[in-house]
Amino acid sequence: MMARVARRQPEACRAWELLTRLFFAQRGQLPSLAGELDLSPVQCHVLHLMQPDQPIPMGRLAETLACDASNVTGLVDRLESRGLIVRRASADDRRVKVIVLTPTGARLRAELHQRLAAPPDPFQRLSEAEQRTLVRILERLLG
Amino acid sequence: MMARVARRQPEACRAWELLTRLFFAQRGQLPSLAGELDLSPVQCHVLHLMQPDQPIPMGRLAETLACDASNVTGLVDRLESRGLIVRRASADDRRVKVIVLTPTGARLRAELHQRLAAPPDPFQRLSEAEQRTLVRILERLLG
DNA sequence: TATTGTTATACTCTATAACTATA
DNA sequence: TATAGTTATAGAGTATAACAATA
Numbered sequence: 089m090m091a092r093v094a095r096r097q098p099e100a101c102r103a104w105e106l107l108t109r110l111f112f113a114q115r116g117q118l119p120s121l122a123g124e125l126d127l128s129p130v131q132c133h134v135l136h137l138m139q140p141d142q143p144i145p146m147g148r149l150a151e152t153l154a155c156d157a158s159n160v161t162g163l164v165d166r167l168e169s170r171g172l173i174v175r176r177a178s179a180d181d182r183r184v185k186v187i188v189l190t191p192t193g194a195r196l197r198a199e200l201h202q203r204l205a206a207p208p209d210p211f212q213r214l215s216e217a218e219q220r221t222l223v224r225i226l227e228r229l230l231g
Numbered sequence: 232m233m234a235r236v237a238r239r240q241p242e243a244c245r246a247w248e249l250l251t252r253l254f255f256a257q258r259g260q261l262p263s264l265a266g267e268l269d270l271s272p273v274q275c276h277v278l279h280l281m282q283p284d285q286p287i288p289m290g291r292l293a294e295t296l297a298c299d300a301s302n303v304t305g306l307v308d309r310l311e312s313r314g315l316i317v318r319r320a321s322a323d324d325r326r327v328k329v330i331v332l333t334p335t336g337a338r339l340r341a342e343l344h345q346r347l348a349a350p351p352d353p354f355q356r357l358s359e360a361e362q363r364t365l366v367r368i369l370e371r372l373l374g
Numbered sequence: 375t376a377t378t379g380t381t382a383t384a385c386t387c388t389a390t391a392a393c394t395a396t397a
Numbered sequence: 398t399a400t401a402g403t404t405a406t407a408g409a410g411t412a413t414a415a416c417a418a419t420a
Contacts (some may be wrong), residue, residue, distance in 0.1 A: 097354065099362035104350035106369035107253070111261075114254050116297035119411085128411090133255055147401060155258035156389055161403055163387080183396045183401040207247035210372050211240065217331055218368050219242035223377065224367050226249035229353050262388085273386090273410065290378065301410055304380055306410080326378040326419045377420070387410070397400075 125196060129169060135189075135197045136204070143186035155197065172196060191225055264346055268339060274310060278332075278340045279347070286319065286329035315339060 123133045137152060146164060150157040164187055167173045172193035178184035189197060265275045280295060289307060293300040307330055312315045315336035319326035
């Protein structure tokens with residue numbers, strides 16, 4: 089399967105290789121950005137995912153983070169003890185707990201998004217046409 | 232500074248936002264890939280960085296991973312105890328220790344690179360022309 | 375004196391297994 | 398019986414501070 093993709097889409101593989109290099113380079117930058125907000129990388133991930141007024145079941149959080157559910161308990165504990173989110177019982181299924189951003193959490197999330205929004209310096213090497221093309225292709229990739 | 236970039240390069244910001252979404256989505260996939268090779272995400276990062284026959288000073292590893300030097304000690308301990316790398320004293324400066332891939336480590340690194348090479352399914356939605364364009368732009372971004 | 379790597383310590387992240395409450 | 402979340406436990410990642418060897 090992988091070999092078939094590699095044979096039939098050599099350019100896709102090259103693109104993916106370059107993106108992987110970007111991912112690993114970025115891995116090192118998230119901890120320092122997180123540190124400035126007194127967050128861990130995973131906590132950033134959670135805040136990045138949460139939309140204001142859009143509760144998320146804890147189980148779905150575990151799926152999205154690709155980690156065990158037991159892990160989410162402590163993660164949510166720490167975010168809740170900092171007043172960034174709150175647990176609420178689900179109305180539909182009393183086993184389920186959902187988490188919601190507090191106003192404080194929403195403000196910190198906005199701050200996080202603002203800091204994440206600044207493109208790294210190398211982007212300035214791209215022409216406007218290249219930037220637009222990149223956006224169009226990434227939108228197809230993520231859409 | 233950030234505001235200036237945002238005002239002058241709105242498309243760069245949009246492109247970066249989309250890449251950030253890709254990064255966070257990918258964050259969840261690295262642990263499972265790592266698990267298949269009995270590695271942690273950081274250990275994958277180290278192996279991804281190491282070229283065969285190209286020693287890296289431990290201090291430079293700490294810089295690249297953007298973590299404290301004290302952290303690298305345990306990280307290298309665990310990789311060394313698994314026989315994937317070895318420490319060697321530097322000839323130039325006897326304070327410095329460099330790490331080198333063992334043959335076993337080089338094989339595991341090759342396996343890792345092979346698995347990382349498979350592009351996610353959405354890449355098949357792109358035409359060949361789009362793939363080539365994406366490669367060209369990413370090369371400028373990373374070059 | 376300054377720097378490289380280590381050690382001691384403490385906290386967070388992570389998984390596994392056993393448990394509780396609900397379905 | 399099965400599922401959602403918790404707890405207990407253990408190992409790995411991370412930073413800070415103090416330390417040894419070397420520059």
